[in-house]
Amino acid sequence: MIVSDVAETCVDTDESWISGQNRECDDLISRLEHRARSGLPMQGFKLNGCELSNISLVNHHAKQGYSLQNADLYRANLRGAHCFMLDLSGSSLMKADLTGANLHCANLTGCNLLGTRFNHAKLEHVIWGDKVLQEQQAEVATTEEERMDLYQQAEEIYRHLRKVFETEGLFEKAGYFFEREMVVRRKQMPKWSVPRFFSKLVDLFCGYGEQPMRVIIFSNVIILLFAVLYFISGVSFAGEQLAYRSGLGVGQNATAFLDSLYFSVVTFTTLGYGDITPLGLSRLFAACEALVGSFTLALFVVVFVKKMTR
Numbered sequence: 001m002i003v004s005d006v007a008e009t010c011v012d013t014d015e016s017w018i019s020g021q022n023r024e025c026d027d028l029i030s031r032l033e034h035r036a037r038s039g040l041p042m043q044g045f046k047l048n049g050c051e052l053s054n055i056s057l058v059n060h061h062a063k064q065g066y067s068l069q070n071a072d073l074y075r076a077n078l079r080g081a082h083c084f085m086l087d088l089s090g091s092s093l094m095k096a097d098l099t100g101a102n103l104h105c106a107n108l109t110g111c112n113l114l115g116t117r118f119n120h121a122k123l124e125h126v127i128w129g130d131k132v133l134q135e136q137q138a139e140v141a142t143t144e145e146e147r148m149d150l151y152q153q154a155e156e157i158y159r160h161l162r163k164v165f166e167t168e169g170l171f172e173k174a175g176y177f178f179e180r181e182m183v184v185r186r187k188q189m190p191k192w193s194v195p196r197f198f199s200k201l202v203d204l205f206c207g208y209g210e211q212p213m214r215v216i217i218f219s220n221v222i223i224l225l226f227a228v229l230y231f232i233s234g235v236s237f238a239g240e241q242l243a244y245r246s247g248l249g250v251g252q253n254a255t256a257f258l259d260s261l262y263f264s265v266v267t268f269t270t271l272g273y274g275d276i277t278p279l280g281l282s283r284l285f286a287a288c289e290a291l292v293g294s295f296t297l298a299l300f301v302v303v304f305v306k307k308m309t310r
Contacts, residue, residue, distance in 0.1 A: 018044045059085065065085025109127055109128065132154050151187050162177040215296060222289065227257065241279065269293060270294055
């Protein structure tokens with residue numbers, strides 16, 4: 001009688017999968033694999049706490065993987081699972097065990113990854129989305145308490161993913177999750193506090209040490225900005241003032257601007273050849289640019305070395 005009841009609940013219908021009836025099936029893994037191969041949609045399947053170790057959900061010889069979207073895989077055992085190109089978007093993987101699983105090219109966009117174990121899993125080219133679910137929810141939370149709790153969860157997820165990628169030697173992706181970890185940590189600080197303001201500046205200038213290109217862009221903007229200031233206020237070359245003059249032609253003004261740009265470069269890099277000297281207000285601009293240049297060059301060296309020594 002008991003065997004008959006179990007067999008009756010184990011039917012391949014959307015209702016039985018969504019309601020969780022098939023969780024009790026002895027041959028759950030083979031049934032789920034068969035359902036995937038059938039090509040029928042797999043949406044909202046309730047598989048929480050299920051034993052799914054070494055399951056194979058790989059769509060062999062196809063350019064697109066199977067889809068298991070919005071599934072409930074809370075505390076599911078997926079150790080060693082083969083999930084190449086599997087679309088798990090919107091699913092709950094909270095506290096699921098994916099140790100040693102093959103998630104190469106899988107889609108985990110919008111998944112709940114709180115407490116998920118990814119140790120020794122294959123995570124190359126996984127689609128994570130721009131932000132984890134908790135960070136998205138925090139941005140629309142209605143209360144400050146709920147927002148802070150969600151940001152803390154997001155930080156925990158980012159930290160775990162960073163450590164996993166560092167262990168696997170995938171430092172580029174580890175750097176991305178470190179950056180996101182620092183962003184959500186900043187959002188937990190008081191809104192108008194000095195630490196939050198300083199953290200935001202570090203993010204803008206170098207992406208918490210993960211974006212050396214931002215330092216280069218910032219340097220070019222500063223050099224160009226001060227070149228314009230020198231062009232307006234004037235600099236001296238061999239006793240002649242170089243500055244914008246409405247009475248001069250386009251060619252002469254262009255030459256004066258290029259000289260101002262040259263002076264801005266040597267001032268920013270603190271070379272100071274001495275062939276062009278500042279005049280009047282330009283001396284204040286030059287002092288400011290030299291200070292900013294010294295700081296920016298040092299910052300670039302730190303960020304560049306950090307990236308290259310991984």
